Amino acid sequence: MTVAATYNLRQCTGGFSLLVLLLTGCGGTPAETVPDASPIPPGAASVAPAPTLPAPRQRGVLTIESPLEDARVKGGGDIRIALYLVDHHGLHVEGATVQAALWTPSGDWFANLPCTDAGRGRYLSDHVTLPLRGAGGTWHLRGKATWNAGQSAEAEGTFEAKPSVSEVYQDRYGFWIEHPRIFGLGTGFYNLSQSGGLHFEDWLHDDGSGYVILDNYRYDAMGVTFAALEIHWRHADFPADEAAAIAFAQSLAGAGLHHQDPDTPLTKLTAETVTFKGHAAWHVVGRGSEYYVSKAAAEYPVEWLIFPCPGSGWLWSMVLSADREDYMEHLRALQESFECPPANPD
Structure with missing residues (x-):
């Protein structure tokens, strides 16, 4: 073959x-053979379907409305995060899940803040209070929004904060006292029908003695509402008895007690010994006469705490005054936050 x-x-x-x-x-005869094969018509071949790709993620735009870089905030003050969200068509988004996060100037995480839908694309967090210590500097803010199972947007920003009043006075004079938050209105208030605010006054004499007055007040045609805490330091001996303690307390009224009628003496003055920060102190109480706006005197309580800060070289005093007893309770709590300056190495 x-x-x-x-x-x-x-x-x-x-x-x-x-x-x-x-x-x-x-x-x-020569032939082309394919055993057991049947003709396959054109187009009848089996082709695997193309895999279904996920829809592209749609990204919107999240904008920080507040606080902005030029925000005027300080330690101890309140801020509220405000964000604005639109989708990739530029339409505002409602019903999204929105979170904001804050980092301190030192880079430490500070708070996560859920933001509530306020309508028309605006989302607001609750108010948050900046700390009294370490608030000065550049804060970092990050917001993130998600909606419709996969759509998202993010925003980052910074804002500046100033040191708290507490830190300012600690840097100047060495002592610490918490920033006062009286009347439930934070750092003060002002509107067209009432005037007032949080008033700070400090004075340093040539010999190094001085005082600080933290006064929160408001006034209108009917009179004044106020709560004041004063801190004094002087070269003086610790009072030897009750009479000396009362006399020393009265001597402080010339610089402080801004709401006292200058023509009316303090009354009902008594003194007792107490312990403050582990040391003997004098606690003096009395009554003042307020004279303001309406030209009608009204009595108000006054309290003095006279105490040493070992190693400072000064005799210290705190004076509390207010026209309401509940404000006095608040001032007493602030008084407990006082920290003596570091002992003088000399």
Whole structure:
């Protein structure tokens, strides 16, 4: 048998074929055979469907409305985060989940603040109070919004804060006292029908003695509402008895007690010994006469705490005055926050 192909892979009598072979002999004609194959019409081949790709994530725009870089805030003050959200078409988004986070100037995380939908794309956090210590410097703010199962937007910004009043006075004079928050209105108030605010006054004499007055007040045609805390330091001996303590307390009224009628003396003065910060102190109480705006005197309580700060070289006093007893309670709590200056190394 003569074979015209290189490979003899077809057996004429067995009837199978693995390749297309051109054969001579075996009584057959050359043929192209595919065993057990049926013709496949064009277009009938099975093709795997293309995988379904996820829809691209749509990103909106989140904008920080407050606080901005030029915000005028300080330690102990309140801020509220305000964010504005639009989708990729520029339409405001409602019903999103929005969070804000704050970092202190030292880089420490401070707070996570959920933001509530206020309508028309605006989201507001609750008020948050900046700390009294370490608030001065650049704060970092980050906001993130998600909605409609996959759409999102983020925003980052910074704002500047000044040191708290507490830190300012500690830096100047060495002592610490908490920033006063009286009347439930934080750092003061002002509107067209009432005037007032949080008033700070400090004075340093040539010999190093001085005083600080923290006064929160408001007034109108009917009179004044006030709460004041004063801190005095002087070269003086610790009072030896009750009479000396009362006399020393009265001597402080010339610089302080801004709401006292200058023509009316303090009355009902008594003194007792107490302990303050682990040391003997004098507690003096009395009554003052307020004279303000309406030109009608009204009595108000006054309290003095006279005490040493070992190593400072001064005799210290705190004076509390207010026209309401609940304000006096608040002032007494602030008084407890007092910290003496570091002892003089001399």
